[in-house]
Amino acid sequence: xxxxxxxxxxxxxxxxxxxxxxxxxxxxxxxxxxxxxxxxxxxxxxxxxxxxxxxxxxxxxxxxxxxxxxxxxxxxxxxxxxxxxxxxxxxxxxxxxxxxxxxxxxxxxxxxxxxxxxxxxxxxxxxxxxxxxxxxxxxxx
Amino acid sequence: xxxxxxxxxxxxxxxxxxxxxxxxxxxxxxxxxxxxxxxxxxxxxxxxxxxxxxxxxxxxxxxxxxxxxxxxxxxxxxxxxxxxxxxxxxxxxxxxxxxxxxxxxxxxxxxxxxxxxxxxxxxxxxxxxxxxxxxxxxxxxxxxxxxxxxxxxxxxxxxxxxxxxxxxxxxxxxxxxxxxxxxxxxxxxxxxxxxxxxxxxxxxxxxxxxxxxxxxxxxxxxxxxxxxxxxxxxxxxxxxxxxxxxxxxxxxxxxxxxxxxxxxxxxxxxxxxxxxxxxxxxxxxxxxxxxxxxxxxxxxxxxxxxxxxxxxxxxxxxxxxxxxxxxxxxxxxxxxxxxxxxxxxxxxxxxxxxxxxx
Numbered sequence: 001x002x003x004x005x006x007x008x009x010x011x012x013x014x015x016x017x018x019x020x021x022x023x024x025x026x027x028x029x030x031x032x033x034x035x036x037x038x039x040x041x042x043x044x045x046x047x048x049x050x051x052x053x054x055x056x057x058x059x060x061x062x063x064x065x066x067x068x069x070x071x072x073x074x075x076x077x078x079x080x081x082x083x084x085x086x087x088x089x090x091x092x093x094x095x096x097x098x099x100x101x102x103x104x105x106x107x108x109x110x111x112x113x114x115x116x117x118x119x120x121x122x123x124x125x126x127x128x129x130x131x132x133x134x135x136x137x138x139x140x141x
Numbered sequence: 142x143x144x145x146x147x148x149x150x151x152x153x154x155x156x157x158x159x160x161x162x163x164x165x166x167x168x169x170x171x172x173x174x175x176x177x178x179x180x181x182x183x184x185x186x187x188x189x190x191x192x193x194x195x196x197x198x199x200x201x202x203x204x205x206x207x208x209x210x211x212x213x214x215x216x217x218x219x220x221x222x223x224x225x226x227x228x229x230x231x232x233x234x235x236x237x238x239x240x241x242x243x244x245x246x247x248x249x250x251x252x253x254x255x256x257x258x259x260x261x262x263x264x265x266x267x268x269x270x271x272x273x274x275x276x277x278x279x280x281x282x283x284x285x286x287x288x289x290x291x292x293x294x295x296x297x298x299x300x301x302x303x304x305x306x307x308x309x310x311x312x313x314x315x316x317x318x319x320x321x322x323x324x325x326x327x328x329x330x331x332x333x334x335x336x337x338x339x340x341x342x343x344x345x346x347x348x349x350x351x352x353x354x355x356x357x358x359x360x361x362x363x364x365x366x367x368x369x370x371x372x373x374x375x376x377x378x379x380x381x382x383x384x385x386x387x388x389x390x391x392x393x394x395x396x397x398x399x400x401x402x403x404x405x406x407x408x409x410x411x412x413x414x415x416x417x418x419x420x421x422x423x424x425x426x427x428x429x430x431x432x433x434x435x436x437x438x439x440x441x442x443x444x445x446x447x448x449x450x451x452x453x454x455x456x457x458x459x460x461x462x463x464x465x466x467x468x469x470x471x472x473x474x475x476x477x478x479x480x481x482x483x484x485x486x487x488x489x490x491x492x493x494x495x496x497x498x499x
Binding site: 027029030031032033035036037039040074101103122123124126127 | 147234291294295298299301302303304305306307309310313333336343
């Protein structure tokens, strides 16, 4: 059904079908990024919710803890790691993948120190993102 | 009124000594512009000896158009008494014996000697100050560029990432063999090229602060070559790393980026066939890294543009521009140069201070 994703450098992707339907929260202020991630992850069998800013993200977390969060670093109402910290606090079992456009080693290290599973820089391939979501969840098992 | 506490006989000697020893140039001319006195500082400044200028018109020390106009300036002053520079002084341009020009501050005083008017010019070389001002302007321009780059990066990269993702998804829904699907792939590819350009812009505008540590360029080069083993560009090429371990103080990650991109440049030139040799050596207390390929070489008219920011001969920019590489090397107090030796091919040479240098 789904073809094996190619293995680009930097991602140790699991290949093949992933039968586990995960609850994924996609957070990005860029509509096209939310759309393409939602389409890709839904096609992979997951249940996807979206949020476009920090306030909506907090509401979404409160409404139900996701398994994996794809979190954009810079949002209209958040430009630091505070949102990541509160997600880690409110939903500690959720794996958070931080997405950034501007790679700063300090931010990346800060995110990892707060317990983010991975920090990835944009742009990334859609299949890579899907594979990473599966990998992040598998790491909790 | 006496301006000196010396006796008349002594004054002459002291004044002569002042003339000879002054750091600024002193030139005296008559009303026809002919040079009557010209001190050693002026000799050093202009490159002409006193013998070469005494009796000549002072406009020989000026570039056009001032050269042609100077006689007119003197005549106008004598005719109108209008002081444009007399007693005032301003920045002018001097012309040396070798033809080069330079900025100089000229202050002119007038005197009446033995019934005749004469003019004394005191010349202060401004070359160093002008260069420093230029550097400061460039530096502040670069700072502004850095600030702008961060904003541009965010405002451009995010939409680009969104466009890329969306096209990838839509393209994936088109019939696999269709022209449309191929076009969608090409769209993604062009976006990646734009993104590389953004990366280059950012790296150029805001070179990351190097985190220095002890680095061995030989083993670092080997690591880079190993990391790039899977890269299709290097796949069919012979890549050798040889030389000595010359420890340097450098940011290993930045140096890796530079070497990786130089290898990619060489690989592109070779188009799948040939060899790249990386050689590390010590020379004159510096570490030298040569990256040579036996490709077609670079024509001179392209070579002179290589370090121009964002200059690329490739249809899609990949890897770092050489101007960015140079910025990174300069952050290490190092240098980068490109040569096409007579034997053919291209050699890029990096030089960095070794750790032994105090």
